[in-house]
Amino acid sequence: MDGVLYRCKTIYARLFAPGEIMLSCAKLFRKGLAALVMVSGLLSVAGAATAAPLRVQIMPGNIASLYVYLGTSLGFYEREGLDVEVVHIANGPQANSALVSKSVDVIMNMPDNMILLKHRGIDTVAVVGNAVQYPFFLIQRKGLGLPTGQDYRSVMSRIKGKTIGVYGLGSSTDRFVRQLAKSANVNDADLKRAAMGGPAASVSGLVAGNLDVSVDVLSSGILVEHMGIGEFVLDCSDPVAQCPPLITEGGKTSLAYFTTSDFLAANPDAMKKFVRTHRKIHAWIKDPSNRVAFVNELKKILPAPALDNPDAYYADVADRAAAFFGTRVRLSALDAIQQSLVESGEIKSAKPLDDMVWSAVID
Template sequence: MRKTRMAASAAACLLALSSLTACANDAAGSASDSGNGSGGKGEHVKIMVGGLDKVIYLPAMLTQRLGFFGAEGLDVQLLSEPAGVQAETALVSGQVQGAVGFYDHTLDLQVKGKSVESVVQFSHAPGEVEVVSQKTAGTITSPKDFKGKKLGVTGLGSSTDFLTKYLAVKNGVNVSDFTPVAVGAGPTFISALQKGSIDGGMTTDPTVATILQKKAGRILLDMRTPEGSQQALGGPYPSSSLYMQTDWVNSHKDTVQKLVNAFVKTLTWMSTHSASEIAAKMPADYSQGDRTLYAEAIKSTLPMFTKDGVMPAGGPETVEKVLKAFNPSIKNAKVDLAKTYTTEFAEKSAG
């Protein structure tokens, strides 16, 4: 399903952004140190990830570590930002050619006049978990209790922000009745939960696994499986994906096909290997000193991933329903879902 959209400029240099440069060097170093990187040879592509160490975006670094980018003749530079909304910003500003983040950003961007599409779909469930602090576990027993609460999200305008607002509205709580707090993920999220800066929040593994190990909070809603997505959101919810500006896709089809080939190889590899085997391929620092806990985090999240990178049937409609429930700009706009994704490249890879 191929569609066209408005154009964006070619990628600009990120060297002036020191934090991104550091992340890029870390990513490239991790890949080359393992001998599985692309080795700096081939066509150069920059991809911004909304959190390289998040398990929901694991295919990005795993593809690098397995050497699949290099095998396709690509030199892929992986960059990292704490939240998907920041990865989106890097993409639309032309700083990178691709973004690994939630598919829902493509709908949000379309109504803002930006033409962006998912070219390979990593997942059919959000992989997100709503947790509540130990202190508030007795008073927050469902999203109906969000009123008056401070709820953590990775960033304002992020997919965790979107999903939190939907869960509130679905359960009779207005978005103005609670306070979203941008706390990132990992140590910053956990610290906010422990200090009472937030009463609960939405996050992913490995943060979830650490929260449970530290007994810093409890799970309220688990959307790491298709079943959990169905229960909370009413259908499959395609989340983590590689999305790119449509104009760039149309003018670089060979490169996009190679990228998708690499990612589909990874998704297939993941479906035939254990969580421990996957964990062993990732950078050592991703486990934060506890490889067993990290493997458990991967095991809990594995059900969210597709095996072929193809958009799940009915998924875009679920995402549109969720966004229309609370987002005024989308609620009152006509979204052309067919222009928010393509299955052209993934079907060729899987075929």
């Protein structure tokens, strides 16, 4: 500052009377600061304007949306040059409707929902994977007495007449339990399915005794075990369960992020940034040095449970999440899921799905 004023005085001494020099220099200095602030602000606005806007759907309070939560909370998207707007949508069919109506750009969904959409003439593309194990589990309330640690046929043969909570009738959770029942020769009419909307309501249903069994995500099962109100009764990622091959293979890409082919064609750079971001998030989760920070983020995402030792719950979720999530999309998994839709009668025949997996090279 002193150097600037000195140079200013030297110049102004040639133009002004001695008494006017300091006043003129002070004015010039103030104007210079104002100009600097204005230019800095314009540069900041220009930088913000370069961020690619992207509306991304999440399932509120559902660990399946973990990567989007982390991407916004920890600044992964921002650092990659994305301006992500999070859109809360409860289940897969609703997410499909939002994608078709263009009220959202990218949705996190199960491939079964997206394959059904493709068969209705809407071209959707999986741009990055989200889970490499089947995302849903059968969780029973305490005292129900269904066998644990056994194959799915043993479980399903004893589930007749029980009230089973699913997110929504026609949703992926509903389709999962119906597929298990059909493979185990259990009549669909023997399943009493109740639409619960999501994980929070499902857990409440088990607590209140309104549900016998819930079809839900891993964090819900871990929670009810820690609360002492229920337990996992079927986990298709466990070889002991011997789940139907189409479920096992389909589980290798059980969740992914999808957009429409039109949006992808118009916004390839934004989608490359999205994919790179999710790969970085995946690497961050896998890094043991981020364990404490990861658990702290889970505490923000999942409701605080009324437990004597909530930290143990979050630690268990972190352990399972590291194996559950992944960014790979397998065409073989999509083919298996499509075949299950053929067998259930929801589509008449299979069609090539190669164009449902984005093949662009990510730098």
